[in-house]
Amino acid sequence: MRCKYSYLLAGAAWVAAPAAQATEAEAFAADAIVVSAARSALPSNALPLTIDVIDMESLAQQAAISGSVVDAVATLIPSFSPTRQKLSGSGETLRGRSPLFAINGIPQSTPLRDGSRDGFTIDPFFVERVEVIFGSNALQGIGGTGGIVNQVTVGAPKTDGVSGRFLAQGTADDGFSSDGLGGKTAGLVGYRSGRFDATVGAAYEKRGAFYDGEGRRIGVDSTQGETQDSQSWSLFGRFGYQLDDTARLDLIANRFELEGDGDYIIVEGNRLTGLPASATKGNPPGQPATNRTESLSLSLTDTDLAGGDFVSQLFFNRSRDTFGGDPTPIATFQDPAIAPVGTLFDQSQNRSRKLGGKFTYERAVPGFEALTATVGFDALFDKTEQRLIATGRTWVPPTDFRSLAPFTQLNLALFDETLRLAGGLRHEMARIKVEDYTTLAAYGSRFVEGGAPKFSDTLFNGGVIVEPVEGIRAYVSYAEGYTVPDVGRITRAVSAEGVRIDDFLDISPIVSNNREVGFEIAKGPLDASVSYFWSTSKKGQLLTLVGGVYEVQRQRVEIEGLELNVAVRTPVPGLTLSTGYAHIVGRTDSDGDGEVDIDLDGANISPDRLNLAAAYAYGPVTARVQTQVYLSRTFEGSDPRNDFGGYTLTDATVRYVTRFGGISLSVQNLFDKHYITYNSQVQRPDDNFRFYAGRGRVWTLGWDYQF
Template identity: 35%
Template sequence: MTRIKPLSLAVATACSFIAGMPATAQQANAADTEGQVASVVVTATRGAKAVDKIPGAVTVIGQQDLAAQYQIADDPSQALATFVPGYSPSRQKMSSTGESLRGRQPLILLDGIPQSNPLRAGMREGYFADSAIIERIEVISGASAVQGMGATGGIINYITKSPRVNGTTVGLNARASTQFRSDNLDWKTGVTVTHKTDAFDMLGYASVQRRGMSYDGRGRRLGIDTVQGDTLDTRGHDLFLKLGKSFGDQRIQLTVNRFDLGGEGDYRNQRGDLAAGVPTSSVPGTPEGEPTKNEVRSVSLDYRHANLAGGAFTAQLFKHDFEALYGATNAVTFQDARIAPVNALYDQSHIVADKVGSRITWVRPDTVVPGLELTLGLDMLRDHTLQRLAVTDRTWVPELKFQSTAPFAQLEYEFGNFTVRGGVRRERAKLEVDTYTTLAFYRNTQVEGGSAKSTKSVKNLGAVWRFAPQWSVFAGSSEGFGLPDAGLLLRGVNSPNQSVSSLVNLQPIVTRNNEVGINWRGERGQVGLSRYDSRSKLGSVIRIVPAGNGVIGIVERVPTVVKGWEVSGDWRPTRDWSVFGSYARTDGKTAASQGAPLDLALGARSQGPNKAVLGTNWRLLAGAQLRLQATHLFDRDINIGRRVGTSNLEEHFVGYTLVDLSSSFDTPYGRFGAGIENLFDKQYVGYYSQSAAALDAGNTYAGRGRTLALTWSRMF
């Protein structure tokens, strides 16, 4: 039975009273000077659209909320976990394994450019840009196909900053955090240059960052993940440039981003003591091989015409290059007696994913009849992804050459207080793989090259009824699609006379999300509730099985169902004080095999625990803000005594509550800020470590203890 602690009960109860609208995220900062709620417009839907006309759950995290959160922790996934009800807890690592949205994987975008790598999901796509260049984050929860494959859990679109006022400005920003230990200083500094005229604008940004180690609530050094990737003991930098030129109804824009984050290699992982309840730690020392790193290069060229044939036309050409180097390990899968004695060979996984694509959209209002909006589009993508072993230059996953073409059409009709919309997207995909040989662990099996194709139509239909002033209800059904992890399937072939054409089933993972909700938007706040049911008949579940002296992951194509409900919102009793909160309950089920009953709970690799967030903003005086927030994760005990083959599915999680504090002050010398993460210095072990990694003494990571962060920024 779930145990509810007193503080946890207080958080959940308060959240239920201020239950808010899934179409907003802590929008206390969205109020204008007269106390009215500003209209929130979302662009992740492929056309600017007010949230009260979208039949689904949409979260918009604004600049003020992001700034306050990054004062507490400069961690993108922690911001999502705070503001998005259905997002699972942050790992506080470079690796995002176990982070999900409503029990499924979201598609991550940066200004519309896909950052996710569904062909070989290495779970390192969470770090791709400096947080200082992000203006807002738009999150569409629930399956969606509007932005292409991979959005079975939803869409997370990071929108970068643009110049807002004419003239030239130079901005400086600095951040430093510490736990007052000799090796845990975390600092970042950046410079921003903007220039804007009526026809031209430019924004450039450059930053340098160094992260030290961190300590838990007991003063013990946190464990560093030197294999999957960590933000501890790292260095990073970002170079970002956006150039725009407007001429009449037209605009052309070039955006370039170059981001690097890599380990320093000064600490080694120290295994914990499972029997004594001691989590993993770190000790000074040089780990084997090269440190882990992420390298991301993105370029996009955007063209917009506000009045082309009576509609708004947008076209985007993009190129995205991603590299992730993992740490050295003598995993059983890497051993080859022809190269070195068994268990003596250390190697490093290296994922390279290069994407080139285009997105074309045309939106025409009042088509044929007033109120009927037509949206047409065409997406094209070429994605080449491979996984190699960097030390010995061996192929682990052969180069996956993927191409897709997807036309789509959507109609939206607004009449009176009703908005009805529906659309279809036709995805044509092809995967080609050359002949390759698997690793020695898989018997050096030669696999004949080949190709696989799939064609699938995905649909959406929904309606919004604004039945009274400030009130609306919505109902929607939308489909999203993804592909099984082809790389994980192909690298494990161990029997002869196999071919890619017979091995790879490109039948997509089609997820249908049915959702209903009710919303209220008033002058002093917003309240609402939504209930969803997400189903995939042929899902993809990764199960961990023992192999030699290690473990390996295998993909099971089994049905999955995720049901849940969410509330979130805010209330502003005065101009100087607001309260915000959310609650999310998620219940995911899957089966042991095709045709078996759906009686297995989704594990921590796929689903987060139930979660409640409660906080308050207080404007002490003009230019001074204070924020206090609490997050509670509820206990979760699942699949007691259950196994599938050699895979143990039982998981246990003891929940905890974390409280954070942030503040900012405007002065003639710039804006100063202070944040305290884990205000009460709570000792805890993270959700994923307690659940999925509970039996791995080298992978049970405690969370950060009390941490002080100071920030400063100034525009010249």
């Protein structure tokens, strides 16, 4: 088990207190944090899980550099793939598989038709910490095959009266281009009176055009969506009531919308000469790409209900992801019954709505206090469809998903907690319902008979933790994760006659397992961990480019890797040096003989990576310099034009606290490195329009104030 705040893991401390004053006991106390995503009130060092926690200060530091939660996670965690720097997160993985993004345990992913927008559903200003659970597991239900990225929103005010904080910052490219300027303002106000408390906030951000290391405007992805040339609004509210000394009721609401301004059109690049795509002023057709998410949850918790800990949550989540229109009419959208082939313009929109509930009760077994038992039940109802909004056609038919899942966990502490045995099971009962529908003309206008196939499976987990000396731990674990393939990609691409959904076996679930061995030490100035993991899926999901659109292939997938993190507090007061390394290998079965024979390509797995960082936190000054080295790699069995050449990026930030608030200056890509993004290097070798450079040097000046 590994659980460290990111300033220990990666040497980041965004705090005003001197780091040199932190004691070893305080470090152990931090290590004993309770992680809500683990569905247990036990401290994380009692669980056979690999966990990282990015606290609010470290998250604010990374958000000042790069602007988003997903960028922060991708920067600090070596086994997370490099981001695309676009609105779409397609191809971004954790340990070679898709993670489940959640807010307070509410799933943000849309696995029935994965729009890959789940990393942009809340402004990081409203996030108190990010809990990352590594590897396949079913703790939060469907979707956690690569792990869980749970964003825990800000807590209730601690004292009576009014409190709050504000943020204002401006961003500019290295040339301070007028259209490259951006800015953000955000505020949060809390009030507490006796048993009642309320917290409300709002954030607005305007992003300008992005420029690469050679001063050229970066090409826009008008179809999948952009973070550049966009505006985002985020509203947050939390209202709580303390029913008694141990019971509390919370209502939490969040609304986030990011909308492209649509001021640019793509300019074709040239892969042969290495010239990346660019952008010029213009009006792309249709509506700009937009991401909108709304969440509402009501939770009741009681830390002493009949001697145990009770957590319940009812939630509603709705998302509407609009994809932009391609300047060249997409062949898939053509229909001669509507317009001559090659002239019909259209664009799609994902619509997803979730209703769910989660209930957990945990307590020590009476008369056998060394054994802690957890029982729970989850219910999820998800309805998703993908429509073509210009012509009103249905691309992905409305699909209803229902999941009912009871689960139980046991945790046994032996020999004064030097040895722990943990394990449990979760029984998933799922149904996918699709009504009769007809595919688009590009697929032959095939009539498909609907159906409601059902699946059920029992998912196991277990592990052993040994802690012979405080601060030194070793663990082994096994956990199974569960998701469904991208059902929408499968149903929309039916091109054969006489298909019945009930007999269409390719929508059977993906069950992945994760086996892991790890060791960690947190003694004195040293904080280090190493883990080796491997996972398999007998019938995994592989995205394959077909006619310009990614479709799903079901193949056996095997992934293994090594992850290493070391942080050392130096004799220099407040100075921490750290490094992290991840090596991941993925293979798949291309010929269906049950044996893996080729590498997973870059659309499905990340490159190896080395992280280096130096952080300083003493008195009113905090500073950090961080470098990510993405190592080159080839993909056996893939087009050699998709091999990855590697690149190295360095960021820096400094903050000074005064009586009037904190002043910060952050620089992304400190050395103004010119590079082609990982995603662009490893996919679409013949596509000169989606050949994107990464951002060059970016300056961010910020001011924050708390009261």
